[in-house]
Each structure stands twice: as C-alpha cells, then as structure tokens.
Amino acid sequence: MTGYSGVWVYAEHRNGVISKNTLEILGKGRELADKLCVELSAVLFGCNVSSSANVLTIYGADKVYVTDDEKLRNYKTRTYARLMTELILKHKPEIVLFTASTTGRDLAPRVAARLRTGLTANCIDLDIGDFEDKETGRRYEKILYQIVPAFGGNVVATIVTPFNRPQMATVRPGVFPPPEKIFRKGEIVLFKPEAIDVDEEVEVLEVNRSQEESSLENAKIVVGGGLGVGGPEGFKLLKELADSLGGCVGVTRPVTDAGWMPYDSMIGESGRTIRPDLYIACGISGALHHMIGVRGSRKIVAINNDPKAPIFEAADYIVIGDLFQIVPKLTEKVKKYVGAL
C-alpha cells in the first residue's frame, strides 16, 4: 500500500467539452487532495482532446494525464479500461474518482475488478478520515470516506476501502457545487502507451447524443410536486408558478409512477439531484428518498396542509396550507412584483 499517492479524477467530455459533473468532482477532489497534502490529477482520454486539458488545470488539477489518439475516438469499455488500468499501475494514485454517469458506471467497475480493489457506487459525499479495524485494533489514517445512501435511502453509510489501493468511487452527478476557476498552473503529461489495446470484439455502430439534457439540474428555481398535487391538472398550476419564476418543475417518484409527469423529472435517490437557489416543495411529504435529491438547495420552502408533514423538518420556510390556494396566489404575486435572479 505504500507508494500510493495522489487523487485522480477521470475526466468525461463530449467532443472535448469537459462535462459539468467532472468539474464538480474535480472541486471535491481538490479539497481531498489538500487534506491529504498530495497532488490532484485528471485523466483525459479521447481524440483531439489535448486542447481541453487546460480546462482541468483551470479548475484545480495539478496534473492532467492525456492520451490523445485516433483509436480512442469512440468510447469502448475495454479499450478505455485497459488504458486506465495501465496508467493507474504506473503512477499509483491512492484515490480514483469517476462520475456516476452511464460512462463512469460502465468503466469504473471494469477497472476496479482488473485491479482487484473496492469500488463504491453513487457517493453523495466524500471525506478523509481515520478508520479503526475492530478486529485487529489497527488504525488506518487518512483514508477515503465514501458516503452513500443505504437501504433505499433511509440512512447513509460510510464505506471505506482500508486495505486495497487505489480506493475507488463513482460520484452522483450534482451532489457537489461546480468549483470556481482557480487557474492553477498545472502540468500536462502526454501518456503514449506503446500500443493501445483496442477491443476488436466491439464495434461502435452509432453514437447519438443529440438530445438536450434535462434542464432540471441547471435550474436556479425548482418547483417540486408530490402526490398532494392530485393529478396532471394540478401540475399545470405548478408549471405556471415555475414559468413565472423562470424555473422548472420536478416531482416525487409516485408522481412519475402514476404517469402524471415524465420519468426524467423525478428527483431523489432514484432520480435527479438538484441544487437550485430555491426549491418550493408542494404536496410532498418529505421522504428521505426524495430529500436526498434536494438537500443541496440553498433555500427550501415547503407547502403542505399537514402540520406534521416530515418535510417541515427539512424546510427553511414552512407554509401550512392548501397548495391549491397558496400556489395560484404565489404565481399571481410573482408575476406582479418579482423577477427571478
């Protein structure tokens, strides 16, 4: 285990544009690296991506390992996993982080299994701390705390990988704020393996990433609706409020289960994670499964007609009342007096 040092972030990009979620974990990675007093590095694979490497240093990487090759034009699981493993074995980072995107969740377990190390999925937080092994009484210092919702989101568990290196985790998109530009003077290291071991058994026939991603994650204001909204008709009221504030509507899982609103508007453990300036929860009871997805909101307003609704525990502003009275009033006054920031 000795000789392993440094925090790594696997950088995702679309045609060279570094993903927002990568920058989020880069920000957290910086914090972890500072706590450990080690370097933060990013790893960037692709074709014609070298020019994007400096974005990663601007946002906090001390070093960026780049492999820029025609053979990496399309993402292929095994090609990338072999390359990533080779790089890890060469430089021995103690921590390797991925975003929990469809790519991260495809690649990271392959790499972890190749390295026979642990991997924790979908972390909502990360930290550095000590671990005492109860069996042997030995203390392990400065290891990675990987914090995940457990048992369907009712509790959180802290997972550690004390005896293996690297310690690996995928991180849920949206749980960390995007970092500030810190214009670090980073070093770009071109990594040219002798041969790139391309997966010949897989052929990429088509890549289509043209759909716009949901605007929910980027919205400054989100109006949330739960079963209390009562049906598709009720959601029109919420949409009007959201429109008047320049925001979006998000919902709880039973709402998408009932087919009142589309699946991709679901917020929470099984849906999206948002961190708007303002979250207005209407007719939502406040199950932890849902609250996990909104806890990064700056301010939370809860409108519920049940004074004992658990959501009031987790709200900045409590409005006890019927949403069918409050919401239209709110929309009316917002239209008159208010503009979104």
Next chain:
Amino acid sequence: MKGVINMHIIVLIKQVPDSREYVRIREDGTLDRERVRAVINDCDKNALEAALQLKEKFGSKITVVSMGPPKAEDALKEALAMGADEAILISDRRLRGSDTLATSYVLYKAIERLGHYDLIICGIESSDGGTAQVGPELAEFLGIPQATFVDEFKVIGGYVEAKRLVEGGYEKLRIKMPVLLTIMKNANNPRVTTFSGILKAVKKQVVTWTIDDVGAEEKKVGLAGSPTKIMKVEKLSFQRKRLMIEGETADEVVDNLLKRLVEDGVIRGGY
C-alpha cells in the same frame, strides 16, 4: 439462424426486499428484513424476459444463477416457472458480507463451472444494493465484453447488436458473443407466471452449490474477501431553519414568504 442455434443463456437474478413496501430500519440502523417480502429484483425479471424471448426465437437453454441465502431458492423457482430451464443457487454461510467484487468473483467461478455459454444477461442494478457493478465486474473476471444500460438488443449470427442509453441519447454497439448485457427496466414487459408454468417447474430442481463446489477461495469471499467495509451507518439529518410563515389570509402568507425570499436573495423583486 446460422451459428446461434441452441444458445446457452445465463441470467443472473438477485432476491431483494420488495421495494414497494416500506423498508423498516431498526434503531441500530440495520434493515428489518423479517417483515419485508422478498422478490426477484425488478430489472432481473426484464433480463429473464429478454432471455425467454430469445429462447422462443432460437431454441436456447436458459440457466438462472443467483447467489444468496437459502430462501433465495424461491426467486429461482419463480424464474423456473416463468420458463427458465435450470437454476443454480450459490449459497454458503461463508459468503455473508460479500461486496460487489467478492460477489462477482463467486458468480464468475460458478459460471466457469457451468462451461460453455453465449450470452449473460443481468439487470442494471439491484434495488437494495443499487451499485450496478456486479455485471461489469463479472464480465471483467470472465474476460468478455459488455454492454450496460441496454434497452434494446438483438442477436444476429454470433453477434449482439445492442442499444445502450447514454446521457443525451444512445449508442449502438455490435459485439461478438459471448457478451454480458445489463438490461434496463423499460426493455420489455416481463411475463406473469402461468399455472402451467408452475406445474412444469415443479419437476425442475434448484441446484445448490457451496463455494467449494464452485472452487472459490475462501479468502476471496465474504467479509474477508471484500475490499470495501461498512464503517458506520447513520440516519441522515436534513434539519434547516424551519421558520413558520404566518398570516391571517393566504394573501398575507404569500406576501410574507416572498419578502423572506427576496431578503435571502434567491429571488428579486419589489418587496
């Protein structure tokens, strides 16, 4: 069909607590499993359905494999009733506490023992573990390619053509078999078990293997063989300011709320 007649398809299923029921957590943070009904993990049914549809087309043999406690036999029996041909349960007290690496290692050893196969189908993720890691880790142990987050695929002459979902769209891949796929919930509608299916399944046996039967090393399974450890479990605290917005009428309440929000700087306006 050339080359793919009599495919051997392996479907991995996990038994999980029914997620439609409220999962109760004891004071010490552990899961109260006694009171929760156990079912086949949701998207594993989609994995099995996909296999059954291939069987109808190509005449394949389907083996369902699960690692779990003895009562996971019920899940396998249900799979047999749906139309699977053989069922293997890897059950052994020494497996307790296995994380995804240890689990996929054991599944790998079991599949090696099964011999030849063309296709392995898993669900995307389990509703209790929810890692979506077992499939890809198993594919790595087996040294075969994978396609994850698949919502559509077909088998064409020794190859699988799969559509996998990615952020903002999809990817289409052609992959040489054998290959491991992880299947999304929206890929198909799993059939319901019929009475005749249950009758046919009565004759079929679930075969139980220990780790010795599959030749897995004891030190690589269970708690000892799992690189990840649960350090602690705690209730989440979401406590915030909790300021009650008062008012005689809805009008007043809304005015008071908007005033606060403007003060906080989350909206701007004439308050």
